[in-house]
Amino acid sequence: MRTTTADIERVDRQKGGMWLWLLQRISAAVLLFGLITHLIATHILSIGELSYDNIAERLQSGFFITVDILLLAASVFHALNGTRMVLLDYFFKDVARRRILDVVLLVFGLAAFVYGLWALWPWITT
Amino acid sequence: MVGLRRPPAWCKRSRGAAIALDESKTLGKSREREEANVGAGLWKGVGMWAWILFRISGLILVAYLFVHIVIISQGEVGGPDTLDKLFEMFENPFLAFLDFMLVAAVLYHGLNGVRVILMDFGVGIRSHKAVFWFVMAIAAGLLAWFAVVAAPHIF
Numbered sequence: 001m002r003t004t005t006a007d008i009e010r011v012d013r014q015k016g017g018m019w020l021w022l023l024q025r026i027s028a029a030v031l032l033f034g035l036i037t038h039l040i041a042t043h044i045l046s047i048g049e050l051s052y053d054n055i056a057e058r059l060q061s062g063f064f065i066t067v068d069i070l071l072l073a074a075s076v077f078h079a080l081n082g083t084r085m086v087l088l089d090y091f092f093k094d095v096a097r098r099r100i101l102d103v104v105l106l107v108f109g110l111a112a113f114v115y116g117l118w119a120l121w122p123w124i125t126t
Numbered sequence: 127m128v129g130l131r132r133p134p135a136w137c138k139r140s141r142g143a144a145i146a147l148d149e150s151k152t153l154g155k156s157r158e159r160e161e162a163n164v165g166a167g168l169w170k171g172v173g174m175w176a177w178i179l180f181r182i183s184g185l186i187l188v189a190y191l192f193v194h195i196v197i198i199s200q201g202e203v204g205g206p207d208t209l210d211k212l213f214e215m216f217e218n219p220f221l222a223f224l225d226f227m228l229v230a231a232v233l234y235h236g237l238n239g240v241r242v243i244l245m246d247f248g249v250g251i252r253s254h255k256a257v258f259w260f261v262m263a264i265a266a267g268l269l270a271w272f273a274v275v276a277a278p279h280i281f
Contacts (some may be wrong), residue, residue, distance in 0.1 A: 025246065028239050033233055043229060044275050050213045052206035056197075072195075079188040086181060112195060120201030 024081050030074040034067050059123040072116045080109045172255045176238055184236040222279040229272045237261040
């Protein structure tokens with residue numbers, strides 16, 4: 001049997017379309033606070049002085065470590081879930097293909113988060 | 127919308143006048159629908175453009191995010207000198223300008239996002255256009271601050 005949009009909507013309700021919607025709002029709130037902090041720190045206070053050592057100096061403080069890790073997690077999630085929303089408006093009408101897209105985005109997102117954390121590690125630990 | 131005035135009871139309408147009145151009535155209705163703040167009107171004019179720009183700015187920021195992660199990770203991949211060379215490259219006026227445009231995209235997306243979340247909570251649905259211009263005024267104010275700081279690096 002061919003899957004219809006109604007089927008997809010039912011699956012979404014059962015399998016967490018609401019949670020993704022809510023998480024998109026929560027990550028948006030984190031980004032709003034985190035990005036304003038991040039932009040003021042890098043584009044206003046340290047403009048023209050950005051360097052490896054400048055970042056190291058900033059990441060001495062637990063506040064900026066927390067903000068940076070939260071930003072990494074929230075931005076990767078928000079970006080990929082947003083991409084998913086845009087893609088689903090035009091493609092992936094078929095449920096099986098949508099599951100593939102979801103898995104690809106999830107794996108890519110986790111990989112980007114782990115890679116970003118690995119990249120931040122030397123600044124955080126020294 | 128200006129309300130359509132009913133002809134007074136004593137007004138004897140000719141057939142032509144009646145048709146003209148009906149036409150103006152339907153025209154008024156469709157105009158009202160188009161200019162309404164809710165329903166179909168949400169996706170016309172300001173609301174539609176806000177949505178299109180929201181999408182475009184979002185996709186630009188997604189692309190930038192992963193480029194940003196790769197660039198900052200060069201501190202660990204190639205060492206401090208590699209990252210410092212990249213930062214030197216970004217001193218280029220054109221790249222500094224692109225950086226400023228990025229701040230504009232973040233501010234637009236973020237503040238329009240505030241409006242979207244408010245509407246999710248049922249706040250300002252009827253006045254979403256006014257709310258849009260209000261958050262855009264905040265975005266413009268913040269952007270002006272960034273512009274003043276970034277200007278010497280661009281010009």
